[in-house]
Amino acid sequence: MSSAQNSDSVSHLTQREAAEIDETLMGPLGFSVDQLMELAGLSVATSIAEVYKPSEYDRVLAICGPGSNGGDGLVAARHLYHFGYKPSVCYPKRTQKPLYTGLVTQLESLSIPFLSVEDLPLDFSKDFDIIVDAMFGFSFHGTPRPPFDDLIKRLLCLHGYDQTRQKRPVIVSVDIPSGWHVEEGDIGDEGIKPDMLVSLTAPKLCAKKSSGPHHFLGGRFVPPVIADKYKLRLPPYPGTSMCVRIGKAPNVDISALRENYISPEFLEEQVESDPINQFRKWVDDAIAAGLREPNAMALSTVGKDGKPSSRMVLLKGVDRGGFVWCTNYESRKACELCDNPHASLLFYWDGLNRQVSIFLRLALFHLSTLPAGSLKMVPLFSPSLSKLESYLLDVKNQTEQFF
Ligand SMILES: NC(=O)C1=CN([C@@H]2O[C@H](COP(=O)(O)OP(=O)(O)OC[C@H]3O[C@@H](n4cnc5c(N)ncnc54)[C@H](OP(=O)(O)O)[C@@H]3O)[C@@H](O)[C@H]2O)[C@@H](O)CC1
Ligand SMILES: [K+]
Numbered sequence: 001m002s003s004a005q006n007s008d009s010v011s012h013l014t015q016r017e018a019a020e021i022d023e024t025l026m027g028p029l030g031f032s033v034d035q036l037m038e039l040a041g042l043s044v045a046t047s048i049a050e051v052y053k054p055s056e057y058d059r060v061l062a063i064c065g066p067g068s069n070g071g072d073g074l075v076a077a078r079h080l081y082h083f084g085y086k087p088s089v090c091y092p093k094r095t096q097k098p099l100y101t102g103l104v105t106q107l108e109s110l111s112i113p114f115l116s117v118e119d120l121p122l123d124f125s126k127d128f129d130i131i132v133d134a135m136f137g138f139s140f141h142g143t144p145r146p147p148f149d150d151l152i153k154r155l156l157c158l159h160g161y162d163q164t165r166q167k168r169p170v171i172v173s174v175d176i177p178s179g180w181h182v183e184e185g186d187i188g189d190e191g192i193k194p195d196m197l198v199s200l201t202a203p204k205l206c207a208k209k210s211s212g213p214h215h216f217l218g219g220r221f222v223p224p225v226i227a228d229k230y231k232l233r234l235p236p237y238p239g240t241s242m243c244v245r246i247g248k249a250p251n252v253d254i255s256a257l258r259e260n261y262i263s264p265e266f267l268e269e270q271v272e273s274d275p276i277n278q279f280r281k282w283v284d285d286a287i288a289a290g291l292r293e294p295n296a297m298a299l300s301t302v303g304k305d306g307k308p309s310s311r312m313v314l315l316k317g318v319d320r321g322g323f324v325w326c327t328n329y330e331s332r333k334a335c336e337l338c339d340n341p342h343a344s345l346l347f348y349w350d351g352l353n354r355q356v357s358i359f360l361r362l363a364l365f366h367l368s369t370l371p372a373g374s375l376k377m378v379p380l381f382s383p384s385l386s387k388l389e390s391y392l393l394d395v396k397n398q399t400e401q402f403f
Pocket of ligand 2: 173
């Protein structure tokens with residue numbers, strides 16, 4: 001997850017500075033162009049994945065130009081494929097250098113379609129959810145030559161959809177919105193208006209004129225010696241992220257937030273007859289999927305006053321006798337459970353689209369056998385193990401009541 005930075009506090013580069021930094025990185029600092037391109041393309045793909053989830057925006061068209069900006073687009077397309085998107089690539093002016101032919105081969109081996117300009121629909125709105133604009137970067141000069149002039153016009157047409165409120169693909173520009181002056185920006189206010197700009201290394205001066213909702217910085221490779229020489233103020237990257245948001249995240253209409261949950265079918269006959277086994281299986285799936293804190297659960301209790309309260313706790317163990325977690329015996333939850341032994345647990349595994357809700361009662365009789373600070377809770381209607389077993393038999397064909 002990237003954290004936001006104020007765009008005014010970040011340095012912006014002139015075209016000359018950008019080219020100089022490029023030369024220094026690949027000269028005295030010992031980087032190779034393919035190394036930097038790989039990191040740049042990965043940053044573009046991770047920035048896209050932060051905002052546009054493949055469940056809603058999977059059809060991607062990467063339009064790649066003849067230079068390194070185009071190379072970033074080819075790399076991004078590959079990473080997007082591995083992130084679960086369905087990229088297509090339009091690469092009309094191919095560079096016959098081993099770096100670029102290699103990138104093309106890698107994409108072809110993934111069966112990613114390459115579309116010629118003629119193959120592309122005149123109106124991109126129906127066929128794509130995301131257009132990656134990787135035509136020109138900081139070496140752009142003059143006005144766009146064919147076929148890019150026409151491709152940029154097709155991107156411009158998409159802005160017409162904003163008035164009609166019809167869904168249109170979002171435009172993600174790599175480093176520079178193609179066609180913009182690298183320093184002056186959108187001269188004449190007639191260029192494309194990207195929804196997301198991913199600046200690389202450091203934003204170029206034109207980025208100050210970008211008013212789209214999302215501005216990210218990518219390319220986590222700038223050594224301090226470069227930052228010192230150019231007096232660069234760059235935001236820290238959070239955690240291990242390859243990108244960081246610059247500027248405020250847009251205000252989002254909460255009522256419009258809705259994921260499309262697409263999961264494999266889960267049929268009744270696939271449900272384990274023993275609900276505890278089914279639960280263990282889903283915990284194992286959550287662990288295998290690498291989800292964060294797969295044992296986190298919301299514990300809801302109700303005190304004497306009849307008012308419910310919930311909090312997140314960690315499951316410390318589960319067996320057919322019940323669910324174990326730890327608490328201070330004087331905590332609010334422990335006190336409430338003393339007054340009212342009924343509680344519910346809710347596990348939610350985002351990413352697997354699964355949740356399990358369990359109704360329990362406190363099993364005080366197990367307390368002496370548990371580690372200090374632990375409480376054990378048994379599923380409701382199961383005051384003892386033998387009763388639990390008969391309960392499980394009862395619900396054999398109606399596991400959904402339990403899960
Ligand atoms: N640290 C870094 O620096 C990193 C940089 N990286 C990336 O490199 C990008 C800069 O790459 P770059 O220098 O290859 O230039 P870029 O803008 O892609 O294209 C040049 C090509 O476009 C052409 N062209 C120009 N104007 C044109 C026009 N009007 N109409 C038509 N064509 C025109 C020009 O042809 P020419 O005019 O010279 O004949 C040439 O073939 C940078 O923005 C970033 O994305 C990352 O990969 C890694 C880290
Ligand atoms: K671009």
